[in-house]
Amino acid sequence: MPELMQFLLSGATVGAVYALVALGFTIVYNASNVVNFAQGEFVMLGGMITVFAFQAGLPLPLAVLIAILAAAVIGVGFNKLTIEVARGAPVVSLIIITVGASIFIQGVAQVVFDKQLHRFPSFSGDDPIRILGATILPQSLWVIVGAIVVFIGLWAFFTRTLVGRAVLATSNNRIAAQLVGINTTFIMAFSFGLSAAIGALAGVLITPITLTSYQVGISLALKGFAAAMLGGMGNPMGALVGGILLGLLESLTAGYISSQYKDAVAFIVILTVLFAFPQGLFGRSSMERV
Amino acid sequence: MRLSKQATLLVLAALIVVAPIFFPSGYYFRVGSLLFVNSLAVVGVVILTGYAGQISLGHAGFAAIGAYACALAPVHLHVHPSIAAIIGAVLSAVVAYLVGRPILRLKGYYLAVASLGFGILVSMVLANEIAITGGPDGIKVPELGLRAVLADWGLELTNAQFWYAFSGLVLLVGSWLALNLYNSPTGRALRGLHESEIAARTVGVDVAQAKLVAFMISAVYASVSGSLLALQNRLITPDIAGYMHSIEIVTMAVLGGVGSVLGAIFGASILTLLPQLLTVFQEYEQVMLGLVMMLAMIFMPRGLLPSIVGLVRGRGE
Numbered sequence: 001m002p003e004l005m006q007f008l009l010s011g012a013t014v015g016a017v018y019a020l021v022a023l024g025f026t027i028v029y030n031a032s033n034v035v036n037f038a039q040g041e042f043v044m045l046g047g048m049i050t051v052f053a054f055q056a057g058l059p060l061p062l063a064v065l066i067a068i069l070a071a072a073v074i075g076v077g078f079n080k081l082t083i084e085v086a087r088g089a090p091v092v093s094l095i096i097i098t099v100g101a102s103i104f105i106q107g108v109a110q111v112v113f114d115k116q117l118h119r120f121p122s123f124s125g126d127d128p129i130r131i132l133g134a135t136i137l138p139q140s141l142w143v144i145v146g147a148i149v150v151f152i153g154l155w156a157f158f159t160r161t162l163v164g165r166a167v168l169a170t171s172n173n174r175i176a177a178q179l180v181g182i183n184t185t186f187i188m189a190f191s192f193g194l195s196a197a198i199g200a201l202a203g204v205l206i207t208p209i210t211l212t213s214y215q216v217g218i219s220l221a222l223k224g225f226a227a228a229m230l231g232g233m234g235n236p237m238g239a240l241v242g243g244i245l246l247g248l249l250e251s252l253t254a255g256y257i258s259s260q261y262k263d264a265v266a267f268i269v270i271l272t273v274l275f276a277f278p279q280g281l282f283g284r285s286s287m288e289r290v
Numbered sequence: 291m292r293l294s295k296q297a298t299l300l301v302l303a304a305l306i307v308v309a310p311i312f313f314p315s316g317y318y319f320r321v322g323s324l325l326f327v328n329s330l331a332v333v334g335v336v337i338l339t340g341y342a343g344q345i346s347l348g349h350a351g352f353a354a355i356g357a358y359a360c361a362l363a364p365v366h367l368h369v370h371p372s373i374a375a376i377i378g379a380v381l382s383a384v385v386a387y388l389v390g391r392p393i394l395r396l397k398g399y400y401l402a403v404a405s406l407g408f409g410i411l412v413s414m415v416l417a418n419e420i421a422i423t424g425g426p427d428g429i430k431v432p433e434l435g436l437r438a439v440l441a442d443w444g445l446e447l448t449n450a451q452f453w454y455a456f457s458g459l460v461l462l463v464g465s466w467l468a469l470n471l472y473n474s475p476t477g478r479a480l481r482g483l484h485e486s487e488i489a490a491r492t493v494g495v496d497v498a499q500a501k502l503v504a505f506m507i508s509a510v511y512a513s514v515s516g517s518l519l520a521l522q523n524r525l526i527t528p529d530i531a532g533y534m535h536s537i538e539i540v541t542m543a544v545l546g547g548v549g550s551v552l553g554a555i556f557g558a559s560i561l562t563l564l565p566q567l568l569t570v571f572q573e574y575e576q577v578m579l580g581l582v583m584m585l586a587m588i589f590m591p592r593g594l595l596p597s598i599v600g601l602v603r604g605r606g607e
Contacts, residue, residue: 104580
């Protein structure tokens with residue numbers, strides 16, 4: 001039993017990170033109908049920038065803040081320079097552009113930073129906490145609580161604030177939103193910035209546990225996408241549940257079946273979801289306008 | 291703008307035959323055959339992406355199936371390496387069918403991610419199943435033996451020359467088949483669903499079936515290119531299934547112009563030759579690759595060759 005508990009706790013921790021990446025996908029997808037394959041790179045940037053700012057002597061909280069802001073700026077810039085310019089391009093072109101951005105950011109990170117694995121100290125020390133015979137790192141609690149706080153914050157933002165409602169309106173119907181005076185160009189830039197910041201936060205929270213390097217982004221993007229799809233593309237609640245579920249599946253696979261193939265779980269989830277229920281757990285069926 | 295089938299094949303054949311005159315050293319036969327191997331996989335992408343408008347970020351997985359078939363089948367099934375390459379191609383088609391069936395019913399993003407996951411899965415299996423695949427260190431591939439046969443007939447070629455000629459020949463055949471497909475009923479169906487799936491369905495195209503066919507054909511191209519690479523390198527590692535290899539294949543195609551065979555081969559030439567010419571490219575390879583992908587898609591969505599041809603003819607883009 002303590003064994004199972006242990007797997008569940010570690011699954012929830014990585015699951016919370018997948019949920020944050022999936023939330024990032026969801027926000028951008030809702031605002032622009034683009035699936036941003038560079039989403040994982042913001043997670044990488046969050047971790048890497050924090051590492052190097054911290055090593056340069058900045059206090060950790062400041063380093064974290066700089067990393068998240070930098071990622072948000074890069075996200076906005078990426079939108080301005082590529083997605084906005086290529087507006088209306090076919091899906092295949094958008095995929096290649098965002099994958100290109102992902103490779104580009106990786107390449108730059110590898111030149112600007114380095115190819116080593118890095119970490120910075122945990123926020124609240126490394127003494128494990130005992131729960132029901134299993135142990136959990138304080139940093140894991142940071143990750144899980146962080147994901148929950150982000151989720152509640154987003155919920156409040158989207159339902160309680162004017163800008164948040166403008167984002168929702170834009171995702172529902174772009175032209176109608178423009179007609180009532182919403183600056184949809186700003187909304188798109190904002191959404192890219194917000195999703196990059198959330199990605200970077202995920203990278204900051206998880207780095208003390210899993211370490212980071214220039215190439216962690218790709219697999220996180222794949223898993224975040226799997227999580228978003230599992231929950232239903234475009235649904236924030238689905239992103240959260242999908243993320244946690246994927247994390248648990250992975251951790252149980254690693255524990256009971258094979259640790260070598262735990263990374264295959266995301267792929268199998270994608271195929272199963274596509275085959276059995278393409279709308280995901282919380283998704284609505286969508287129609288294409290002709 | 292579009293060259294006729296015969297003209298395309300003639301240009302290609304002429305380039306393959308004439309290029310060696312300008313080779314400063316024997317090493318360039320090796321670069322040339324690498325270029326042909328890459329081009330073959332890229333021609334497969336032309337069918338999938340250029341004709342049918344679908345995308346795959348996992349074609350390196352099929353290249354790996356073709357490559358490892360050449361390494362493993364001769365040892366375990368005691369067949370000739372050429373038969374092994376065919377086994378690899380058939381296996382790739384079957385795998386493409388199984389993977390493609392659930393995902394091709396859906397839109398671009400899902401195909402991209404699922405194929406990406408497929409490629410990663412293949413490289414994971416190759417790196418982990420050390421007892422069979424030799425793991426990350428790779429595995430030896432037997433000699434094809436065709437060069438010895440040619441030598442018996444009095445045609446003495448160096449290893450590099452042989453592979454240059456042989457890969458070039460396979461590329462020509464592959465291009466010929468792809469060009470034939472363009473105007474066939476299947477090719478028309480693929481181009482139709484590229485423009486509008488709904489319109490294609492309305493005129494009676496089985497969209498899911500057509501996409502699946504394109505996916506399987508392009509998988510076979512990738513598989514054969516992987517087999518050729520394995521047979522000439524005589525050693526193969528799981529890197530061939532890597533994510534970056536998949537991306538390179540797609541980038542080559544879209545850079546040159548994914549709509550035509552010649553354009554795609556042009557793109558493959560640029561991305562194969564650049565690293566040879568610029569040694570600084572090494573460190574900045576990823577940066578360059580990413581930039582090329584973004585810039586090409588934003589400013590020249592149809593690719594370099596069509597854009598250049600358009601400029602030359604004074605129409606501009």
